[in-house]
Amino acid sequence: MHRHFKAKVVDNNFAAEAFKLITLSPVSEALVPLPGQFYMLESGRSTDPLLKRPFSVFRFNEGSLQFLYRIRGRGTTSIAGFNKGDLINVVGPLGKAYPEPDGRFMAVTGGVGIASLYSLLERNRGNSVLFYGARNAAELLYREEAEKLSAKAFFTTDDGSAGEQGLVTDKLSEFIKNEGKSMPVYACGPHPMLRKVAAIAKQNNLKCYVSLEEHMACGIGACLGCVVKAKSSVGDYGYKRVCKEGPVFDADEVLW
Amino acid sequence: MKAPNLAVDIAGLKLKNPVMTASGTFGYGEEYSDYFDLNALGAVVVKGLSVGPRTGNPTPRIVETPSGMLNAIGLQNIGVKTFIDEKLPFLRRFDTKVIANFFGDSIEEYVECARMLSDAEGVHALEMNISCPNKQEGWIVFGTDPMTMDKVITAARKATGLPLIVKLSPNVKDIGQMAKIAESAGADAVSAINTITGMVIDVRKRAPVLANKTGGLSGPAIRPVAVRMVWEVCRAVKIPVVGMGGIMNAEDALQFLIAGAKAVAVGTANFITPSAACDVVEGLKLFLETEGVSDINEIIGTVRA
Structure with a gap:
C-alpha cells in the first residue's frame, strides 16, 4: 500500500x-x-x-x-x-485527523468547510450538534444529509434564503450559553470564522479543534510553504506546517 | 547487455548515480522515505542550515506561477546542532551520500557552520548557499558581489576538508565569471542554478502576493535559462558542475548532463511527484540502455555547441 x-x-x-x-x-x-x-x-x-x-x-x-x-x-x-x-x-x-470525539460534540462549518467535517459527522452519527453557515441556500451543500447525521442542526445564510439570516458563530454562542457548556468544538471554514469560533470556545473553556486551509506545494512536509504561526516552546512563536502538524490543530496552539 | 554505469565522481565524492535532490525541496530526507527507497539516489542535499535555528519569513510564502512557483520561505531551519543530533542519524542508515547545504549572515557564521558540519559523522560534502534570494533588505548578499563572494568562499574553504560545492546565483550579469571566482577561491565544485528572483502582484489588493514581496522562481519555467547558464558555467571552469533548474524527468536531466554537468539535482518536481528524483534515475538508466551507451560519463559534456 x-x-x-x-x-x-x-x-x-x-x-x-x-x-x-x-x-x-x-x-x-x-x-x-x-x-x-x-x-x-x-x-x-x-x-x-x-x-x-x-x-x-x-x-x-x-x-x-x-x-x-x-x-x-x-x-x-x-x-x-x-x-x-x-x-x-x-x-x-x-496530515492529522480530528481527534475522535468522546460522545457529543459541536461541529461548526462555513461554506465548503463541510467537505472536511462531513465524514466526522458520518462516523459519529447522532452525536453532533451542527452549525452550518453559507452565503445562500444553494451553497448549503449536503444540508439534508448533514442534518440527518446530527442530533441537532442549525443553519444560517448571509441572505436569509435558508435557515436563519446571520452568522453561524452567533448561533454557536447562543447555543453554548444555553446548553453546550460541556461539548468540544470541531470547526472547519474560512479563517475569520475559525478565529471567531476559537475565541468563543476559549471564553467558554471548551476544547476546540480547527482544520486550517493553506496553499501547499508538496503536502508532505518538505516545502514549508503552508505554515501557520503557532505557539512555540522556544521563542515567541514558531511556524507549524498545516500539512504535517495539521491540518487539524488544537485552536489553542494557533496564534490567531 | 550489462547494466550501464551511472556512477560519477564529483571532486572525489563518488556518487552511485548523478541524481541529487535540490536543497530546500527535500527536507532532511525523512518526509520522502515514505515514498521511495532513498538508497536509489546519488545524494540527498538537505534543507539549508545555519548555526542556530531560524523561524523563516511570514506568510504567504509560496505562489504558483505559469509552469513554476515562487517561494520565499526565508531559510527556516532547525539549526546545525539539531540537524546533527536528530536528523543525521536517520540519513546515516542509507547508502547514499549526504550533502549538507549551509549558509550564514556573516563570514564567521559560514565558517562556524562549515566546521560543525565537517566534524559530523555521515556528512559527505558541503554545499554552500551564497545565493538565496529571500533574504531581507539590508542583509549582505554574498553571491552577487565578486569581492564578498571570494572572501566568504576562501574562509569556508579553510574551515572544511570535505568537498565544497558552491551554489551559484543566476541573478548576476555573468554567471561564468562568478563560477571562476568560486573556483579560484577554492571551491571543489559549483552547483547552478539557484532560483531566479521574481514577483507576483495581486491586482485587486495592488500588493505583492508574497509577504516577502519577492521570491525565488523555480520549476519548468526556468529550465531553458538554467540549461543555458549551466552550459556557460561548464565552459568557464574546470571543476565539476552540478546542474539544476526545472528538471521534471530524465529527458530534462539529460539536457544538463549533455551541457556538461557531472550531476543534476531534482527540486520542485519532488513537490509534485514525491518519487520524482528516483524516477529520474530510472529514466536515465532506460535512456542509456536504449541508446546503447554503457557509461553515463560518455554522455556528459557532449553537446555539439
Whole structure:
C-alpha cells in the first residue's frame, strides 16, 4: 500500500453552481483515511497548473474517495475538467485527523468547510450538534444529509434564503450559553470564522479543534510553504506546517 | 547487455548515480522515505542550515506561477546542532551520500557552520548557499558581489576538508565569471542554478502576493535559462558542475548532463511527484540502455555547441 497512487475518476459532477464532487477509485490498494485528513490531487496533464492541490476527504467507502470542492482558481478549474475514466495521480491520506470525539460534540462549518467535517459527522452519527453557515441556500451543500447525521442542526445564510439570516458563530454562542457548556468544538471554514469560533470556545473553556486551509506545494512536509504561526516552546512563536502538524490543530496552539 | 554505469565522481565524492535532490525541496530526507527507497539516489542535499535555528519569513510564502512557483520561505531551519543530533542519524542508515547545504549572515557564521558540519559523522560534502534570494533588505548578499563572494568562499574553504560545492546565483550579469571566482577561491565544485528572483502582484489588493514581496522562481519555467547558464558555467571552469533548474524527468536531466554537468539535482518536481528524483534515475538508466551507451560519463559534456 502506498500513499502515492493512481486513481480512476468515477464521477466529477456539479454539486451546486461552482461546486463539484469528484469520486475517485484507486487502481491499487490504498490506505483508509480518517476524518480531517487530506489528499493532494493532480491538477492537470501539463505543467500549467503545476502543483497538486490539497483537498480534505469528504466521504470514503469501499475503495472510493470523494472530494467536494469549489471551482475557484486555476487548479480547481483544471480539476473540474477531469472526465469519467481519467487516471490521475494522488498522494494521501495526509496530515492529522480530528481527534475522535468522546460522545457529543459541536461541529461548526462555513461554506465548503463541510467537505472536511462531513465524514466526522458520518462516523459519529447522532452525536453532533451542527452549525452550518453559507452565503445562500444553494451553497448549503449536503444540508439534508448533514442534518440527518446530527442530533441537532442549525443553519444560517448571509441572505436569509435558508435557515436563519446571520452568522453561524452567533448561533454557536447562543447555543453554548444555553446548553453546550460541556461539548468540544470541531470547526472547519474560512479563517475569520475559525478565529471567531476559537475565541468563543476559549471564553467558554471548551476544547476546540480547527482544520486550517493553506496553499501547499508538496503536502508532505518538505516545502514549508503552508505554515501557520503557532505557539512555540522556544521563542515567541514558531511556524507549524498545516500539512504535517495539521491540518487539524488544537485552536489553542494557533496564534490567531 | 550489462547494466550501464551511472556512477560519477564529483571532486572525489563518488556518487552511485548523478541524481541529487535540490536543497530546500527535500527536507532532511525523512518526509520522502515514505515514498521511495532513498538508497536509489546519488545524494540527498538537505534543507539549508545555519548555526542556530531560524523561524523563516511570514506568510504567504509560496505562489504558483505559469509552469513554476515562487517561494520565499526565508531559510527556516532547525539549526546545525539539531540537524546533527536528530536528523543525521536517520540519513546515516542509507547508502547514499549526504550533502549538507549551509549558509550564514556573516563570514564567521559560514565558517562556524562549515566546521560543525565537517566534524559530523555521515556528512559527505558541503554545499554552500551564497545565493538565496529571500533574504531581507539590508542583509549582505554574498553571491552577487565578486569581492564578498571570494572572501566568504576562501574562509569556508579553510574551515572544511570535505568537498565544497558552491551554489551559484543566476541573478548576476555573468554567471561564468562568478563560477571562476568560486573556483579560484577554492571551491571543489559549483552547483547552478539557484532560483531566479521574481514577483507576483495581486491586482485587486495592488500588493505583492508574497509577504516577502519577492521570491525565488523555480520549476519548468526556468529550465531553458538554467540549461543555458549551466552550459556557460561548464565552459568557464574546470571543476565539476552540478546542474539544476526545472528538471521534471530524465529527458530534462539529460539536457544538463549533455551541457556538461557531472550531476543534476531534482527540486520542485519532488513537490509534485514525491518519487520524482528516483524516477529520474530510472529514466536515465532506460535512456542509456536504449541508446546503447554503457557509461553515463560518455554522455556528459557532449553537446555539439
